């Protein structure tokens with residue numbers, strides 16, 4: 001049965017590969033036997049996890065410059081990926097932006113939330129994902145084979161609970177933006193669009209929506225968040241890897257248009 005989850009001799013593309021979750025997906029794909037094209041903004045510093053993976057994977061992991069908001073950049077990257085590694089069979093649309101880290105200053109009340117912040121989030125999270133899907137997904141549909149996994153979020157389904165942040169000091173209460181969830185909800189809907197459009201072309205398209213993943217969060221946030229989760233904790237990196245391989249591989253051969261929530265039950269409550 002474990003053969004069902006293998007991706008031997010397949011090429012997988014991961015966007016935004018050098019951030020926090022990029023290496024988590026990349027490690028899982030490499031472990032399943034895939035060669036991975038890691039797409040990232042030119043000059044973006046690789047995380048320690050990405051550097052370690054590059055060392056361990058040898059020629060099976062290659063980084064390519066790509067700005068997912070720039071169609072010409074995506075097209076030239078696609079040509080470079082195909083030439084270096086072969087035609088991709090898996091695409092993980094992972095690149096995305098959230099609110100920058102909170103400093104306690106520079107906050108806005110909802111009626112003065114900068115529209116530019118909203119626009120940029122839609123530009124990267126939704127329109128970027130769309131353009132990468134056009135270019136790489138289009139090639140998959142023409143070949144008649146592929147699996148696309150769009151990375152959503154629990155905030156595609158529910159509004160952020162602002163009480164998670166009410167211990168943070170600052171002039172104004174910290175306000176988690178509505179732009180993030182709105183952009184991710186749109187990605188969930190767009191997933192269904194491409195799943196139905198390309199179902200007859202052999203391309204499956206699904207969303208994987210993680211809950212909050214353990215990182216550098218403060219103790220009070222973790223306690224408040226964990227109490228709100230049926231499984232009583234934030235996600236760990238390794239919680240995400242099995243669900244990704246499931247969706248990417250032939251284990252999910254009859255699954256398309258689905259949103260797989262990997263959130264410890266957060267959205268069940």
Ligand SMILES: NC(=O)c1ccc[n+]([C@@H]2O[C@H](COP(=O)([O-])OP(=O)(O)OC[C@H]3O[C@@H](n4cnc5c(N)ncnc54)[C@H](O)[C@@H]3O)[C@@H](O)[C@H]2O)c1
Nearest residue numbers: 016018019020021041067068069094095096153210212213
């Ligand atoms: N970390 C979490 O708790 C969490 C939870 C739910 C969903 N997500 C989603 O998972 C994905 C990855 O999140 P993360 O925590 O690794 O974020 P991150 O900020 O650590 O990494 C995102 C990466 O995307 C890259 N990127 C940004 N704009 C880009 C562009 N225009 N073109 C190409 N690359 C670009 C960044 O350089 C960065 O390396 C995002 O879509 C995020 O919304 C994360």
